[in-house]
Amino acid sequence: MTRVFVSKDMASVALGADGLARAFADAGCEVVRTGSRGLFSIEPLVEVETDGARIAYGPVGPGDVAAVLDGSHPARIGAIEAHPFFASQQRFTFARCGVTDPLNLADYAANGGWKGLEAAFSLSPQEVVDAVKASGLRGRGGAGFPTGIKWQTVLDTDADEKFIVCNADEGDSGTFADRMLMEGDPYCLIEGMAIAGHAVGATHGYIYIRSEYPFAIEAMREAIARSAGKVAPFTLEVRVGAGAYVCGEETALLDSIEGRRGQVRAKPPLPAIEGLWGKPTVINNVLSLAAVPFILAEGAQAYADVGFGRSRGTMPIQIAGNVKNGGLYEVGFGVTLGELVDEIGGGTASGRPVRAVQVGGPLGAYFPPSMFHLPFDYEAFAQAGGLIGHAGITVFDDSVDMAHMARFAMEFCAVESCGKCTPCRIGSTRGVELIDRIVAKAPRESGALEAMPQIRNTKGAARTHDEEIDLLRDLCDTMKYGSLCALGGFTPYPVLSALDHFREDFGGASALPEAAE
Amino acid sequence: MTFTREKDFGTPEAMGEAVSLTIDGQEIAVPAGTSIMRAAAMVETDIPKLCATDSLESFGSCRLCLVEIEGRAGYPASCTTPVAPGMVVHTESERLRKLRRGVMELYISDHPLDCLTCSANGDCELQDQAGAVGLRDVRFGYEGENHLEGCKDESNPYFTFDPAKCIVCSRCVRACDETQGTLALTVDGRGFASKIAASQDESFLSSECVSCGACVQACPTSALIENTVIEKGTPDRSVVTTCAYCGVGCAFRAEMRGEELVRMVPWKDGKANHGHSCVKGRFAWGYAQHRDRVLNPMVRGAVDEPWREVSWEEAIAHVASEYRRIQKDYGTRAIGGITSSRCTNEETFLVQKLVRQGFGNNNVDTCARVCHSPTGYGLKTTFGTSAGTQDFDSVQYADVILVIGANPTDGHPVFASLMKRRLRQGAKLIVVDPRRIDLVRSPHIEASHHLPLRPGTNVAMLTAMAHVIVTEGLVDEAYVRERCDTEAYAEWAEFVSDPAHSPEAIEELTGVPAADVRAAARLYATGGNAAIYYGLGVTEHSQGSSTVMAIANLAMATGNVGKEGTGVNPLRGQNNVQGACDMGSFPHEFSGYRHVSDNAARAQFEQDWGVALDPEPGLRIPNMLDAATDGTFKGIFIQGEDILQSDPNTKHVAAGLAAMECVVVQDLFLNETANYAHVFLPGSTFLEKDGTFTNAERRIQRVRKVMEPRNGYGDWEVVQLVANAMGLGWTYTHPSQIMDEIARLTPTFAGVNYQMLDERGSLQWPVNAAAPGGTPMMHIDHFVRGKGNFVVTDYVPTDERTGPRFPLLLTTGRILSQYNVGAQTRRTANVNWHEEDRLEIHPHDAENRGIRDGNWVSLRSRAGETTLRALITDRVAPGVVYTTFHHPDTQANVITTDFSDWATNCPEYKVTAVQVTPSNGPSDWQQSYRAQAEQSRRIEPAEPAE
The missing domain is CATH 3.40.30.10 (Glutaredoxin)
Structure with a gap:
C-alpha cells in the first residue's frame, strides 16, 4: 500500500x-x-x-x-x-514538524524525541539550568530575556510548590509558529516543559492556549494524555484563553489561569518569585520551551554555535502579509531583513514593490526597504527603534497608507487594552481620535467648552497640524514610558516608525520631503 | 481643632530588615519590602499618586508615581517598586514632570470640569494631583469619547456613585476585596470601556454590596461620596471617637462642620478596626437627629395616662422622692437599677454606685445578664478572668479558626473582615452553627467543616470533640502538665473519654455525622495555632456556662491559650458590654469582678464612698421582675436598655413592670419598656458626651463629645442629678474624674486615666503596675487563676423540648444592617436592607405546612404567639426555624421562654420549641400590644412659659 x-x-x-x-x-x-x-x-x-x-x-x-x-x-x-x-533552513525546533505523525509516540521517539528529557534526567537541576544558560537561549515571546537566568531564579526560590507555564496565547497578527508546533509536534513542547520542571523543581505545568486554536488545544490535550507516563511525575494541563490579546502578557495570563480578570500585574514581584497562585513560576513562550529538548539532546554548544551577536540559536520566523512565500522559516539569527523579505519571501504577492514591513506583530515597528540591511538580532532591531517580538514579519506593498496603519496600531491597543493603566486605557482612544484628525488634515478647532469665557487657561485658538503631530509624539512618549505593560508601551513603535519613516502619509507642512534642508 | 486629612503613605507598612537608600538626596533607612513611595512619604516627599493608598496593596495603574532610579532603565512606578540597598531615587525631574502631565492630561480629557460645584471640591485627590503636576491645558480637548454621560447610581441611601467622576483607579474594587472581603465590586468591560460595576452590573443597593463604606473611603474623587457631604459640604474639623454599636469598638473620626456631624470616617489608627467600618457605625448615626428622640423629661401618675413634659428639676425631684417613699413603704431592697451596655464605663459605674451607695442595696444588673454572663462565669472558673484572651489582630496569626454560635459577618462585621482576610490567606475554618451562616461559604472562603448541630446540643458537641482529641492522643501534654491543674485535667480526660461521649454516640442527638466531628476535632487540635471565636449561640442556653467551659477545656487541652493566633474569644454584642461587666454591674460583684461579700474589697468602697455597703448580693433582672409580681420590688431605674423587647418571655416582663410603682426609663426614645414607665429621662447619644467604652478585646477607648447634648445633659450628669437629689453629694465635673475613681477602686484599671488614653489611643486592661501599657494578650506564662482549670461538662438536655404541639426549634440572631432591638437602626435608612423580621424555614418544613415564601405565618410556643412573614431557605436545617428580633412589631421574645442558664440566668433565647402555621395577620397579643403602646406614648406638651 x-x-x-x-x-x-x-x-x-x-x-x-x-x-x-x-x-x-x-x-x-x-x-x-x-x-x-x-x-x-x-x-x-x-x-x-x-x-x-x-x-x-x-x-x-x-x-x-x-x-x-x-x-x-x-x-x-x-x-x-x-x-x-x-x-536553507536550520530546523532545530521544527525538525519533526511536517515530518512525523504529531501524536504518534513511536514516531516521536524514532525522530530524536525524549533524548533531551533523558539527558536532563541524568543531570542535576542546576546542570540543566546551566546548559540552558550556556545555550544563550532568550525568551522567544518577544522580550528576549535569557531563559536560563529566569529558570535560575525559580530554582533558587524556596517554595513548597512551583509551576511551569507555557504561554501559547499567540495573539500577534501574522504569527503562527506556536500553533504550528503544537499541532505538528506537541511532544516537543511537552518534553521542553518536563525538562523545565526537572530543572526548577516544578511538578505541574499549564499550557495556556488561545481559544482561536481549536486544533492545537485538541492536539495538546491528546498528547498530554498519551505522554503522561513518559514525563511523570510531571503533570500538565491545558487552559484555554477567552479571546483577550492582553492575556498573552505573562502576568495577565497568570491572572487568567487563576480565574481572575485578565489584567496585567505590576512587577515586581517577578513571576519567577511570585507567579501563579503566588508561587515561583517559569513562564515561557512555546518556542522557548520547544527549543530546550534540542539544547539538552545536542548540547548547549550546538545551539549556541548558531546565531548572531548576543542572539544565539535559531528563530522560527513567520513571514506573512503581502508576500509570495508566506510561511515558517527557521534559521539562525543574523539573516538580514532584506533576505527574509526579498529572497526567502520572494517579494510581494501582488508583485508591486515592497513599501514597508512590520516586524514583531501589531506592536512592532514598520521598516522601509532602506533598512533591509538590518540583521535579525534583538539588539540590532532595538537600536533601529524596533523589536523582533515573536518574529512575525508582515509585508506591505506600495499601496499601503502608513497613517492608516498607525491608526490601526492605536485602535488595536484600544480594543485590546485591559484598562488597568491610564496611558493605555485612555491614551489609545485619544490616539485614534488624534490620528483621525491628522489624516483628515482637520486639526482640532477650539471646542465649545474651551471657547467659553469660564475657561481661561487653555489655548483658545484652533490647533495647527504640527501641534497635532507634536501631541501625537507626546502621547506616544507617555504611552511608551508610562504604560504598565508592553501593550501600551509598544504601541508607539508602529505609530512612531510610521511617522518617522513615512511622514508623507501624515500630511502637513513638514511632510514635504527634506524641506528643512 | 482644625480639619486635617490622615496622612496617606500610599502603600502598606512593611516589616523587613532596615534598608538604606537615598531619595532626592535624603538618606533614609526603611524596612525591606517598603515601596519607594512609602519611603519617600516618610521623609515628607509626597510623590504624585492616584491609585495608591496605604490601606490597599499597591496596584500600579495610575502611572503618576513614576520615578527615576539611578542605574535602572525607564521610569518605574514608585508604588510597586520596593526599596533596595543603596538605591538612589529622584522623584522630580523635567522628564518625570512631562510624563506625569501627560498622564494627567489623559485623565482630565475624560473628566467633568465642574470642580467648584463638585461635592469633593477641596477634598479630591484628582484635583490635588492635577495641581501638583502643573496641568494647564488639555490638548486633546473635551470632545473625544468619554464617560461623562454615565448615570448616577443613587440607590444606596448613604452614598452616591457617579461614574462620570470615576477615574477607574480600582481603589473601590480593591477596598471591597481586600478590606471588606465581600468582593461585590468589579471592573466591568476592558480598556476605555472599563467601568466600575456592583455585582452583575446591578445597582449598589440590589448588589451584594454590604454598604460598609470602604469603597467610599477609598475613592480619590467624588465618584463615590457620602450623601451627607453632597448635602452639607466638606467637614471643617474632626474628633476621634468610638462607635457605639457593637463590641468591636471601631474608632472613627467624627467629621464635623460646626456643630453638625457631616460624616463618620473610620480612623486608620484605630487599633480595633484599622480604618474599616460597617454600615452601622459608618452611616447609621442619623437616629441622633431623629424626630422620635425625646428631649424633655416626662412624668405621669399611671402608665395609662399620657406623658406630661416637665422640667429636669421636677423630674429628678420626683424620682428621688418616689424612690425614698418606696423604700420607706416596702424596705431598702424594694428598688434597684439596670446599667446599660450602651452607655460609657463612667455612666455604668455611676449607676451601680447609685444603687449600692444611694439605694443601699446590690439590686443592680445589666443586659449582659441576657448575653454574656455565662462568659463571665465560664472563663473566670477555667482561666480566672472574665474576658476574651486575645486582641483582634491575633486572628492574623491563626491557622485554624473555630467559630461557634457566632455570625461575625452580621454581628461583628469589621472583625469578620479581618478574619476573612486571614481565611483568604489560607487559614482553615470550622463553623459550628445550626444555620449555614455566610462564613460557611462566601467568595474565596469555604469552611473546611460546617457542623450544623441541633440547637441546644453545644455541650455534647464540644465534649465529643474533646473525646476525639483525648482518645486519639492529640492533647498537648506538655502544655497541660506545665500550665494546668493536672488533677482536674485527669478527671476531665477520663470523663470525655467515655465512649458515651464519642461523636458516634451523639450523632443522633446533634444530627451531625460523626466523621465530620472527628475531622473537625483533629483539625482544631493539629492544624497549628487554633483560635476559637464564639457568640450568643454559645451563651444563651440553659447550658451556656457549661459550653463556655467546654470551649475553654478544648483550648487548654490543645495548648491554644497564651500565644498569638489562639485563644478563646467571646464576640461581645454591645459596644460596652465588656465595660458594663467590668464596672460592677452585676448584683454580686464590684468593679473588677470582686464579690460583694469580699470584706477587703467592700471596705475599700465603703471608705471611698463613706457609707456602709450591703454584703449580700442583690437581685438579677429576672429576680427583680419575679419580686415585682410578688409585690416586694416596686421601683427601678433603667438606663439605656429596653428589657421589654430584649428580655425573654415578654409577657412576664410586662407583668413585672406593671406591678411596680416607679419605673424610671432613661433612653433616647420612648422604647417599649417606657410603655410601663412613670418617669422618662431623655438620654444623650455617644456624640454628645465624654467617656470610655471597652470593646470585646478589653480595649478601653475614648468617647469624645463632638456636640452639646440635645437633651441638655450627658447621661452621667443625669445620674449625678438623681444621686444628689437623694442626698449623695457627688461633685463630678467631668467623666475623667469618674475614671480616676474607677482606677482608684479597681485593680485591673489602676493605671487608666484620660491622659494615658489620649496619648496611647487605647489601653487593654489589666492596666496596672505589672502592665503599665495594658495587656493585649492574657494568660501568656500562666493563667490568671494560676493553673488552668478543666471542668467536667455533663450534657444536660434543656427542658425545652419539641413534641407534637411544638415540633420545631426556634433559634434567634441578628442581621448586619439592624442592631439588636433596632431602637437606633430602625430610625435610619438601614431599614432599606431589613424592614421587618422574617422567619427562616426550611423548604421541607414549609411545604409540609403549605407555607410559601413571603406568607404570613403564626409562630407559637408555650409562652406566646406572634406572626411574621416566612422566608424559605435551606440555610436552616429541617426542624429548625430562625428569626431576628430587631422589630418591636414582631415581638420575637413573646415566644421565648423563661428557661435560662443554670449558673447565670442568661436566658435560653437560642432554643424554643415552636409550631409554625399559616396565618392571616397579627396575633391577638400583637394587636393589643400595639394599641397599648399607642395609648402609652401619648404626650401632653408642657404649658408654654409666659
Whole structure:
C-alpha cells in the first residue's frame, strides 16, 4: 500500500488538506497526517513515499490523486528537503514538524524525541539550568530575556510548590509558529516543559492556549494524555484563553489561569518569585520551551554555535502579509531583513514593490526597504527603534497608507487594552481620535467648552497640524514610558516608525520631503 | 481643632530588615519590602499618586508615581517598586514632570470640569494631583469619547456613585476585596470601556454590596461620596471617637462642620478596626437627629395616662422622692437599677454606685445578664478572668479558626473582615452553627467543616470533640502538665473519654455525622495555632456556662491559650458590654469582678464612698421582675436598655413592670419598656458626651463629645442629678474624674486615666503596675487563676423540648444592617436592607405546612404567639426555624421562654420549641400590644412659659 503524507495543520486544512487526504484514502493509500512543513504557497501538499524518499507535490487537489500517484503531476516538487525554502533552513525546533505523525509516540521517539528529557534526567537541576544558560537561549515571546537566568531564579526560590507555564496565547497578527508546533509536534513542547520542571523543581505545568486554536488545544490535550507516563511525575494541563490579546502578557495570563480578570500585574514581584497562585513560576513562550529538548539532546554548544551577536540559536520566523512565500522559516539569527523579505519571501504577492514591513506583530515597528540591511538580532532591531517580538514579519506593498496603519496600531491597543493603566486605557482612544484628525488634515478647532469665557487657561485658538503631530509624539512618549505593560508601551513603535519613516502619509507642512534642508 | 486629612503613605507598612537608600538626596533607612513611595512619604516627599493608598496593596495603574532610579532603565512606578540597598531615587525631574502631565492630561480629557460645584471640591485627590503636576491645558480637548454621560447610581441611601467622576483607579474594587472581603465590586468591560460595576452590573443597593463604606473611603474623587457631604459640604474639623454599636469598638473620626456631624470616617489608627467600618457605625448615626428622640423629661401618675413634659428639676425631684417613699413603704431592697451596655464605663459605674451607695442595696444588673454572663462565669472558673484572651489582630496569626454560635459577618462585621482576610490567606475554618451562616461559604472562603448541630446540643458537641482529641492522643501534654491543674485535667480526660461521649454516640442527638466531628476535632487540635471565636449561640442556653467551659477545656487541652493566633474569644454584642461587666454591674460583684461579700474589697468602697455597703448580693433582672409580681420590688431605674423587647418571655416582663410603682426609663426614645414607665429621662447619644467604652478585646477607648447634648445633659450628669437629689453629694465635673475613681477602686484599671488614653489611643486592661501599657494578650506564662482549670461538662438536655404541639426549634440572631432591638437602626435608612423580621424555614418544613415564601405565618410556643412573614431557605436545617428580633412589631421574645442558664440566668433565647402555621395577620397579643403602646406614648406638651 502506498504511504502518503498530508498535513492536518489548521492552515493546511483551510487550504483543503482534508479533502486531499480523503481522496488519497479513497484511492487506497495509507494516509499519514502530519504537521505542516510551513510553506503555504505549496499547500495542499502531499508527499508520496517512494523508494524510502518522500516526493512532494503541491499545491494539489483531490482531483489530482491519480496524476500524483503515477508521478506525472506537474506540481511535482521532488524531495521536499531539497526545496530551496527548506534547504536553507536550520530546523532545530521544527525538525519533526511536517515530518512525523504529531501524536504518534513511536514516531516521536524514532525522530530524536525524549533524548533531551533523558539527558536532563541524568543531570542535576542546576546542570540543566546551566546548559540552558550556556545555550544563550532568550525568551522567544518577544522580550528576549535569557531563559536560563529566569529558570535560575525559580530554582533558587524556596517554595513548597512551583509551576511551569507555557504561554501559547499567540495573539500577534501574522504569527503562527506556536500553533504550528503544537499541532505538528506537541511532544516537543511537552518534553521542553518536563525538562523545565526537572530543572526548577516544578511538578505541574499549564499550557495556556488561545481559544482561536481549536486544533492545537485538541492536539495538546491528546498528547498530554498519551505522554503522561513518559514525563511523570510531571503533570500538565491545558487552559484555554477567552479571546483577550492582553492575556498573552505573562502576568495577565497568570491572572487568567487563576480565574481572575485578565489584567496585567505590576512587577515586581517577578513571576519567577511570585507567579501563579503566588508561587515561583517559569513562564515561557512555546518556542522557548520547544527549543530546550534540542539544547539538552545536542548540547548547549550546538545551539549556541548558531546565531548572531548576543542572539544565539535559531528563530522560527513567520513571514506573512503581502508576500509570495508566506510561511515558517527557521534559521539562525543574523539573516538580514532584506533576505527574509526579498529572497526567502520572494517579494510581494501582488508583485508591486515592497513599501514597508512590520516586524514583531501589531506592536512592532514598520521598516522601509532602506533598512533591509538590518540583521535579525534583538539588539540590532532595538537600536533601529524596533523589536523582533515573536518574529512575525508582515509585508506591505506600495499601496499601503502608513497613517492608516498607525491608526490601526492605536485602535488595536484600544480594543485590546485591559484598562488597568491610564496611558493605555485612555491614551489609545485619544490616539485614534488624534490620528483621525491628522489624516483628515482637520486639526482640532477650539471646542465649545474651551471657547467659553469660564475657561481661561487653555489655548483658545484652533490647533495647527504640527501641534497635532507634536501631541501625537507626546502621547506616544507617555504611552511608551508610562504604560504598565508592553501593550501600551509598544504601541508607539508602529505609530512612531510610521511617522518617522513615512511622514508623507501624515500630511502637513513638514511632510514635504527634506524641506528643512 | 482644625480639619486635617490622615496622612496617606500610599502603600502598606512593611516589616523587613532596615534598608538604606537615598531619595532626592535624603538618606533614609526603611524596612525591606517598603515601596519607594512609602519611603519617600516618610521623609515628607509626597510623590504624585492616584491609585495608591496605604490601606490597599499597591496596584500600579495610575502611572503618576513614576520615578527615576539611578542605574535602572525607564521610569518605574514608585508604588510597586520596593526599596533596595543603596538605591538612589529622584522623584522630580523635567522628564518625570512631562510624563506625569501627560498622564494627567489623559485623565482630565475624560473628566467633568465642574470642580467648584463638585461635592469633593477641596477634598479630591484628582484635583490635588492635577495641581501638583502643573496641568494647564488639555490638548486633546473635551470632545473625544468619554464617560461623562454615565448615570448616577443613587440607590444606596448613604452614598452616591457617579461614574462620570470615576477615574477607574480600582481603589473601590480593591477596598471591597481586600478590606471588606465581600468582593461585590468589579471592573466591568476592558480598556476605555472599563467601568466600575456592583455585582452583575446591578445597582449598589440590589448588589451584594454590604454598604460598609470602604469603597467610599477609598475613592480619590467624588465618584463615590457620602450623601451627607453632597448635602452639607466638606467637614471643617474632626474628633476621634468610638462607635457605639457593637463590641468591636471601631474608632472613627467624627467629621464635623460646626456643630453638625457631616460624616463618620473610620480612623486608620484605630487599633480595633484599622480604618474599616460597617454600615452601622459608618452611616447609621442619623437616629441622633431623629424626630422620635425625646428631649424633655416626662412624668405621669399611671402608665395609662399620657406623658406630661416637665422640667429636669421636677423630674429628678420626683424620682428621688418616689424612690425614698418606696423604700420607706416596702424596705431598702424594694428598688434597684439596670446599667446599660450602651452607655460609657463612667455612666455604668455611676449607676451601680447609685444603687449600692444611694439605694443601699446590690439590686443592680445589666443586659449582659441576657448575653454574656455565662462568659463571665465560664472563663473566670477555667482561666480566672472574665474576658476574651486575645486582641483582634491575633486572628492574623491563626491557622485554624473555630467559630461557634457566632455570625461575625452580621454581628461583628469589621472583625469578620479581618478574619476573612486571614481565611483568604489560607487559614482553615470550622463553623459550628445550626444555620449555614455566610462564613460557611462566601467568595474565596469555604469552611473546611460546617457542623450544623441541633440547637441546644453545644455541650455534647464540644465534649465529643474533646473525646476525639483525648482518645486519639492529640492533647498537648506538655502544655497541660506545665500550665494546668493536672488533677482536674485527669478527671476531665477520663470523663470525655467515655465512649458515651464519642461523636458516634451523639450523632443522633446533634444530627451531625460523626466523621465530620472527628475531622473537625483533629483539625482544631493539629492544624497549628487554633483560635476559637464564639457568640450568643454559645451563651444563651440553659447550658451556656457549661459550653463556655467546654470551649475553654478544648483550648487548654490543645495548648491554644497564651500565644498569638489562639485563644478563646467571646464576640461581645454591645459596644460596652465588656465595660458594663467590668464596672460592677452585676448584683454580686464590684468593679473588677470582686464579690460583694469580699470584706477587703467592700471596705475599700465603703471608705471611698463613706457609707456602709450591703454584703449580700442583690437581685438579677429576672429576680427583680419575679419580686415585682410578688409585690416586694416596686421601683427601678433603667438606663439605656429596653428589657421589654430584649428580655425573654415578654409577657412576664410586662407583668413585672406593671406591678411596680416607679419605673424610671432613661433612653433616647420612648422604647417599649417606657410603655410601663412613670418617669422618662431623655438620654444623650455617644456624640454628645465624654467617656470610655471597652470593646470585646478589653480595649478601653475614648468617647469624645463632638456636640452639646440635645437633651441638655450627658447621661452621667443625669445620674449625678438623681444621686444628689437623694442626698449623695457627688461633685463630678467631668467623666475623667469618674475614671480616676474607677482606677482608684479597681485593680485591673489602676493605671487608666484620660491622659494615658489620649496619648496611647487605647489601653487593654489589666492596666496596672505589672502592665503599665495594658495587656493585649492574657494568660501568656500562666493563667490568671494560676493553673488552668478543666471542668467536667455533663450534657444536660434543656427542658425545652419539641413534641407534637411544638415540633420545631426556634433559634434567634441578628442581621448586619439592624442592631439588636433596632431602637437606633430602625430610625435610619438601614431599614432599606431589613424592614421587618422574617422567619427562616426550611423548604421541607414549609411545604409540609403549605407555607410559601413571603406568607404570613403564626409562630407559637408555650409562652406566646406572634406572626411574621416566612422566608424559605435551606440555610436552616429541617426542624429548625430562625428569626431576628430587631422589630418591636414582631415581638420575637413573646415566644421565648423563661428557661435560662443554670449558673447565670442568661436566658435560653437560642432554643424554643415552636409550631409554625399559616396565618392571616397579627396575633391577638400583637394587636393589643400595639394599641397599648399607642395609648402609652401619648404626650401632653408642657404649658408654654409666659
